Amino acid sequence: GAVVSQHPSWVICKSGTSVKIECRSLDFQATTMFWYRQFPKQSLMLMATSNEGSKATYEQGVEKDKFLINHASLTLSTLTVTSAHPEDSSFYICSAPRSTRDTQYFGPGTRLTVL
Amino acid sequence: AQKVTQAQTEISVVEKEDVTLDCVYETRDTTYYLFWYKQPPSGELVFLIRRNSFDEQNEISGRYSWNFQKSTSSFNFTITASQVVDSAVYFCALSENLYNFNKFYFGSGTKLNVKP
Numbered sequence: 001g002a003v004v005s006q007h008p009s010w011v012i013c014k015s016g017t018s019v020k021i022e023c024r025s026l027d028f029q030a031t032t033m034f035w036y037r038q039f040p041k042q043s044l045m046l047m048a049t050s051n052e053g054s055k056a057t058y059e060q061g062v063e064k065d066k067f068l069i070n071h072a073s074l075t076l077s078t079l080t081v082t083s084a085h086p087e088d089s090s091f092y093i094c095s096a097p098r099s100t101r102d103t104q105y106f107g108p109g110t111r112l113t114v115l
Numbered sequence: 116a117q118k119v120t121q122a123q124t125e126i127s128v129v130e131k132e133d134v135t136l137d138c139v140y141e142t143r144d145t146t147y148y149l150f151w152y153k154q155p156p157s158g159e160l161v162f163l164i165r166r167n168s169f170d171e172q173n174e175i176s177g178r179y180s181w182n183f184q185k186s187t188s189s190f191n192f193t194i195t196a197s198q199v200v201d202s203a204v205y206f207c208a209l210s211e212n213l214y215n216f217n218k219f220y221f222g223s224g225t226k227l228n229v230k231p
Contacts, residue, residue: 034218043206044221091158095219104210104219106152106160 003027004096006107013084014115021079021110023050023094029074030096034104035067038091050077050094084114118142119209121222128197129230136192136225138207144168149183149190150208150219160206166190197229 007022023033031052036044048069049057056069066088068080077096081088093109120139128134140149151163164174166183174181178195194201207222 036219036221043223044219046218046220049218093158093160103162103165106162108157108159111158 004107010111033077033096036093118220119222125226127228144211154204
């Protein structure tokens with residue numbers, strides 16, 4: 001069964017609003033989680049590394065003030081898209097490993113549509 | 116420079132045909148990991164295989180097989196006797212070194228269409 005969940009699975013919002021996406025590890029603790037973005041018919045691009053108890057690490061070109069990441073606990077990371085615009089419409093996927101060298105488990109993804 | 120290249124954007128085959136998806140990677144690390152994932156239309160990534168850089172043995176799992184060749188930096192994936200349910204986008208991915216293991220670099224994906 002799924003070991004990483006995401007909520008919501010899809011969301012539609014108006015331009016200018018903020019949207020929060022949750023990523024949970026279901027039966028293990030994850031000190032590190034990862035957020036990816038996938039535009040239609042494109043590959044997954046790593047956005048940031050979410051670290052429990054410390055600031056997230058963002059990949060080059062990703063605006064940290066726009067994509068707020070909070071690793072609130074050892075089983076939960078949240079990605080907030082602030083002041084969303086249509087160009088932020090994408091498929092957002094999180095992942096988490098059970099341990100440092102374990103296979104990474106991906107969440108089912110959240111499809112964000114900004115009108 | 117792109118770390119993972121999947122040159123085939125889209126492949127169409129007829130059911131029962133064999134098909135090979137190519138993956139070429141680039142890294143300076145001596146320790147790295149290669150992965151294949153399947154992404155059906157639902158979007159959820161399905162893990163298929165992980166291979167570390169020290170293990171060049173080819174692997175077979177049912178109709179799936181993987182050919183890892185360090186000399187050519189390739190990690191190709193073959194589906195034998197393809198089925199309609201194999202239709203999906205397939206991603207090859209690379210992670211480098213033990214300390215940054217979970218930072219994945221994905222290829223651009225190959226969309227496989229298996230027609231009945």
